[in-house]
Amino acid sequence: MNIISVSYLFAVQVLVHFWGVAGTSAVSSGSALRALQQPIHTHIEAPDYIPCPYPSDIDPCECTVNEDYSMDMDCSHIQSEEELRHIFSQKFPFYKFQKLIIKNNEHLRVLGGGVLGNASFAEININNCSLNEIEVNALEHSQATLESLRLNDNKLWSSPSFDFTLFPRLSYLSVQRNSFTVFPELISYSLRTLFLDGNDFEHIPSEATKGLPSLEIISLQHCSITELSSESFSTNILLSAVNLGFNNLTHLPSGAIQLSGPNGQLGLQNNKISHIAKDSFSGVTLVMDITDNYLEELDEAVWRPLLEDGVFLTLEGNPFICGCDIAWLIVNRTLLGRVGDKPTCHGGEAFFDLDPSIYEALCS
Template identity: 40%
Template sequence: MHLNMKIFHSLLAIVLLVSRCAGDDGKVITASHSATRDVQWTCPDPDAIFPCVCYDGDLDCSNVESEDQLAQIMGSSFPNPNFRSLTIDGNDNLRVLGAGDLGNTTYTWLDIATSALEEIEEGALSGSYATISKIFLRRNKLTSFPWEDMSLMTHLSYLNLFGNNISGFSNLSSDTLKFLDLSHNPLVTVEATAFSALPALMSISLANIGLTDVLPGTFVGLPNLCTVSIQGNYVAHLPEGTVQFPNCSFGFLDLSRNKISSVAVNAIHGFPHGGDIILWNNQLTVLEEIVWRPLLQSPAYLFLENNPLLCGCDIAWLVRNPILLGRIDTFAKCSSGELLVHLDPAIFDQC
């Protein structure tokens, strides 16, 4: 029964992350261009855009040889300058996407991946402020992004900057952004107010960014937030008011592969309809009732594999309650090697 619970919730979490956010390579998997599937798209004369190619409104400029060539192509007079998407994949020639380089073309989807791109200038996407909904800039060499432009993009819902060289950013502002991936960037620190002006935000990943501390309030006050990942960092303590999921049908919090040894009371708040809290591969030694009972009763499911739990009287409240114990990872072990689910409740009678 316990094993089935773990498998079910792990698979559910994976499905939610894939559908809401990003996979291991940071690429969002979703129905392609679903919001614009009924629009009739046209392509320009192939000779006018070579070496770019176009099919049904999807423009691929992966083979452009320079910034100047891209600007020259986009500056052409097209019968219809409105495209569904622009893709540049595996290009080692384009290092700067400058203001004006895209001419008067517009897009709903921008995908630049595994390229030498280092900079996107402020205003480079100005022609698409009213149309762009998804921006994927994965595994490039970006050191920054035109953050101030986000508030001007009135339909932006996805921003994926997975695997770049971004070391900092200002407080973000967008009324429409739902999914944000800043993972695998050398950010190290994140201000407590960084996301407070993102009221539509549902999912955020800060995995593998070198984070050492999470400031109180960082993931609080966001009415639609349901998924947070800060896995693969160096966080040792979760202070009060770290994460709040106020309205979720299913909350998902991934704290795995950190150095967490202590969690404050009310550090994690919410889970009104349940969810998963992943704490694999941390340094927890005790499970304080005042911290974890409210969450397990919500009911959240707690995954604790590879933590050096001492299994003293601090877990008597848990082991003696089969319902709450049933919401614990079945592979969670005491530092002595015994599985929590196999502990005899009678040994805690003297606690």
């Protein structure tokens, strides 16, 4: 018998003796051998901060873990860019984050190159800070992952200087209420939604968004816009929603807004529009909001095709004279139903309360 066989036999004998295997309580040598061969499981619990970095390494930032094990990093309480850079220079167990949040922070003024170390993010939200500059390489490790970038209520005077084409997954950009005075020249092949509300552009140049071929939604509310160039959005073949509410527009020139995507929606509410030219917009298929403007008449050539196509038109808050220019609408209850029950004449009479027979008698 070789040495290994002797060792196994001895081990079996020890087990038999230990468990008192005699008579009915005996365990066969085969059972004992199987007991020897069972793996020993030792469970060591992972630290409760994993997969996040160790809390003291990132203080005052805070890392939270979502149900799918993705991580969010909130660095709203940093005191300087240098502190932020130091935190992200630490060694982390994992560098792939879902979200970066910095909000209500008066200390962060510049987001410098490499400040986020090796960390990558799918969403970056830096809102209501003193941020006035984002350097070229600030988000370099998020180029392959970044999908959403929100930079609202900061002090940026121009769009981030990095090349947006290097972010092939970026589909959402919001830079609302900053200090832009010129419409940014953006180039991105993936961007679908753009919010630039609250920046004082005054003027939207022709083909302003030609560098954004995938653009579907753009919002330019509260931008002090006084005029639109002809064909401002003519190059965006997927564009389905434009909101130009709360500006200083007085008219729409021919070819100003051309929508091509499904569910076309156009917002012109709270401007100073008194005239809309025929063919000034196209592609509106769902809703058009022109409340609170200076319209006195409803040109049948402009509005009838829209309503006949099933578009819902909101008109309240305009000083309509309610003469024969609206006869085509008042006598057609189907079309009238597509402007809602709120439009009124300058004197306060609701459109729905006007007597169609008056218009049939005086406007035929």
